[in-house]
Amino acid sequence: MQTWDDRQPIYRQLADQLAGALLDGQPPEGEPMPSVRALAAHYMLNPITVGRALQALTDDGLLDSRRGLGLYVRAGARARLRELERQRFLELEWPQLRTRLRRLGLQANELHWEA
Numbered sequence: 001m002q003t004w005d006d007r008q009p010i011y012r013q014l015a016d017q018l019a020g021a022l023l024d025g026q027p028p029e030g031e032p033m034p035s036v037r038a039l040a041a042h043y044m045l046n047p048i049t050v051g052r053a054l055q056a057l058t059d060d061g062l063l064d065s066r067r068g069l070g071l072y073v074r075a076g077a078r079a080r081l082r083e084l085e086r087q088r089f090l091e092l093e094w095p096q097l098r099t100r101l102r103r104l105g106l107q108a109n110e111l112h113w114e115a
Contacts, residue, residue: 002043011052014043018057022073023081033063033071060084 004010018033027033036054040047054071057063062077074080 010045011049011056014039014045014050014053015056018053019060019062019081019085022057022062022077023085025078027073029073029075029077031073032069033073035070 004013018039021027033039033054034042036047036050039045039050039054043050054063058065058071060081062074062081063071064074065071
């Protein structure tokens with residue numbers, strides 16, 4: 001069962017999970033996203049919450065709405081998302097991580113990237 005964090009709106013957390021799946025190629029570019037109803041049932045969420053998550057991904061330029069057909073993953077969405085996530089990581093997460101590594105006295109050769 002999915003657990004949600006109280007520090008961030010659920011629709012944003014769902015959008016982040018769906019974006020992670022898009023980064024992994026699910027669904028592939030050009031293919032349809034699962035319906036609002038299917039996602040709501042899968043995550044046990046209100047369809048309005050799911051709709052907001054999908055709208056956030058659409059606003060980010062990752063999905064296209066096709067009248068009468070639903071939402072489809074845009075061509076180039078994976079590369080765009082990867083670039084957005086890299087930028088977010090480098091601006092927000094990396095400085096905090098680097099500070100923590102320094103505080104712990106960890107060096108690059110002690111980190112096992114391939115593990």
